[in-house]
Amino acid sequence: MSNEPWQMGEIAGPKKALIITKPSVVVGMVKKAKRALMVVGHEISKYDLGEESAIDYMIRIAETFKIPIVATAHTVSEFVKRSCYPIWWMSALDIANRLQDPEWEGLDGKGQYDLALFIGIPYYMEWTILSGLKHSAPNLKTISLDRYYQPHATWSFPNIKIDEWFTHMKEILGQIVEK
Amino acid sequence: MTSRKSIHFKLDKLKSNLAEIDGLEVSIGKIMGEEWEEPFGPTPCPSLATLREWDLKLLKRYKPFYLPYCDVCCLCTMGKCDLTAGKRGACGLDICTQQSRIVLLACCIGAATHIGHARHLVEHLIEKYGRDSPIDIGKSVGVDIQAPVTRLVYGEKPETLGDLEEVLDYVENQVTQLLASTATGQEGDKIDFESKVFHAGMIDQVGMEVADMAQISAYGFPKADPEAPLVEIGMGVIDTKKPVILVIGHNVPPSVEIIDYMGEAGLSDSVEVAGICCTSIDATRYNPRAKIVGPISWQLRFIRSGIADVIVVDEQCIRTDVLIEAKRTMTPVIATAEKNCLGLTNRTRDPADEIVADLVEGRALGALIFDPEKVGEVAVRTAMLLAPKRMKFKVIPEAKEIVEGAGKCAQCRFTPCMRACPNNLPIREAMEQAAQGDLEGLSNLYEACIGCGRCESACTNELPIHSYIIGASEKRIREERFKIRAGRGAIQDVEIRRVGGPIVLGEIPGVIALVGCANYPKGGNEVAEIAGEFAKRRYIVTTSGCSAMSIGMYRDEDGRNLYEVYPGGFDAGGIVNVGSCVSNPHIAGAAIKIASIFAKRKLRGNYEEIADYIHNRVGAVGIAWGAITQKAASIASGFWRLGVPVIVGPHGSKYRRMLLGRKDRKEDWYVYDARTGDKVFVGPCPEHLFYAAETKEEAMVMAAKLCMRPNDTPKGRMIKLAHYIDLHKRFYKVMPDDLHLLVRTEADLPITMKDEVMKILAKKGWKGNVIPDPTLLPRLVHVKEGKRDEQ
């Protein structure tokens, strides 16, 4: 089950995402990357953490990693409401299209990224976008931070429950702070 | 090169042994009724590569971004080939080229489906009404430019049903040629595949136009009528006390014959005819007393409701398990199309009495009948005799059964039901709630459920989940009683005269075409909300097919139906239902007619110039929020070649590639100023050609932006910017970040936002630009040599 796609028909090809078994994998990947960014889609609001907000959590992780956030669709409105952390906004396809262009100057004009973390785009749309990047952006690594296995990412969590996912996020944050 | 097959020659004098003739003119293969004075443009009957240069211009700006849906290719016996990330297959193809090949295959399927439909309709109508039966889609209301797409592409204006056969010969040939280029070892370049995709879309537009012109003319559908009647739609409008015939599909002759038979037999008040998908739209165009159940996704729920006593299927968008589903409710199925025989016995030559008896006595699950008249008789008589026996036998469970069934749900850890659901609906939670006796959770799934039944196939306990959702939504379904304006057909020339100027100058901020199927991410209400938003803002909203239905099956916050609030005229603030899928060319035709009527451009075989005009001047955007089929793909590609952008919903990302502009690449956004020959920066207008939006909010913001065109006057651009900024601020809560690319002069700035926008522009180092007479075609520059250079 662990490396099965969440939506059962969305079978990938021979090259499938490695499974993130420990949150340290994410931390290590981000630390190793020269330039990383995080792409957050509108379904982030579906992550029901009770008292906590998944958006706040993503902001804290991005802030601690010192990586920019690109909010897709109308998700930027949620970030604007609660944060002074600088947020970029772009549609999911626009950011993906730029990530596969070796000549893109990046959000800040300093060049292309070598790592992109994705979360909150509808599963099947994130699936197709990650597929596009797998094939067309050979120098880019991708991580799905969602709680569903995304076979086209370079690294992905398996299908996990929300509390397990939240524990992982807390550990990621804890580990970056420690380091 | 063109593929015109007719031969035309003229001799001033012919002298032979038999006679001496002056001014002889001979046409072989050309049988169009009336002479047409307009000279041929450069590309009548274009073949595969005739318009390639135009395509390459578009594809240079809107580059394909491939989203492979499968990493392998399995189309030949050397495969399967793994094409992952740079690997090539045994034939030499890479993953991107393979995706473009599959897109072309999809568009060929789509075009062939419409063209096959058109061929059947034309043959049937010629048999019934004669080859000389005139094409008239609104002459009495001044539709002088009939068949704008056919004129533009094929280069003739058909006047009779017989003329349409020749047009179909051409498009059938083109689809065959296109399909051939997808063979193993044929086309090897992704951009050339994309050019052929555009060709398929353009050819499809001709095929659809032929189909709709034929049926409007022969069946007397509303002819360019902005006040086409309001007809009933929704499961709640069907009179279940009567025998009910359900028609499903797209090709209307069997439905017409059912209605006619009922009339002749004096049964019009005794039997209900209701339909799903486009055949029902066309049935209401024929007779407004016919009813529409709903879009494509209403099939399972309606069949299982047992309301239908007979099901008649024609072609396209029909569930392939219709026979299995209908058997459960003891409803016989009559198949009527050679393309969709369903494994049934051909009863076309059998006496109607025998077929009716077999269906009523249950000796056959259904019948295959190719003669539409016989279908009419058999369907009506069977429904009349069977209704009292069937007693509307249904398989949708009552509340008590649902609660009992939900109690058997194993609450599977990995939720196969939810993971099978295209919209990831939380079925397990709803089942848990239902097991406690509360059906609200299941009922809450109704709006976003597309009725595919995949959850049922996946359920480990074989629970009829979709039926539970429907059963739990019984009250809501009873209240599904709405109105939709019947498809009006073409846009009148006089309407084009009225709005052509305001559209081209930008004062009507845009034309939003809501078309396509019902694979919505969050339900059909989103389509209606988009329509209402833009109609309220006085855009022209046009619609067709399942999207037109979804707009009707909605009440706004004041409880109003949008077709009752907004008029059906092609004017600012109108919601214009042109009809079924094959009516879509009336929308493209309106843009083409703007170029012809308002700008006096020549149409005949002059595709490139007209597309250039539309791309640079007509602020039209298609939104196919729930696009499903290959037909939707080819319809979209017909708009792309005209330079009209199309937005799809998130499921549309599965079409395997997008055509995306890059607003950060300044060099992509230059046009020629036809007045001077100078190259002028016009900004990303329109930014994309094919684009999947994640949410309806994103789609609305993007649609407002995609309506901007280089030709907008300052007043027009001001209006368009005002809508774009307003929607952006409303949904994104921030100002757009690309205003410096969209504002050409200070006069473009919306007055109430001027100070705020000027500050943003100053920060971006904005400098003004001239507003050109825009074209991508150097040959259209008025001045001669010197300033022209190739792009």
Ligand code: SF4
């Ligand atoms: S029938 Fe409805 S609930 Fe079931 S899988 Fe399809 S969309 Fe989901």
Ligand code: SF4
């Ligand atoms: S698959 Fe069937 S049994 Fe399992 S959770 Fe879903 S509805 Fe219940």
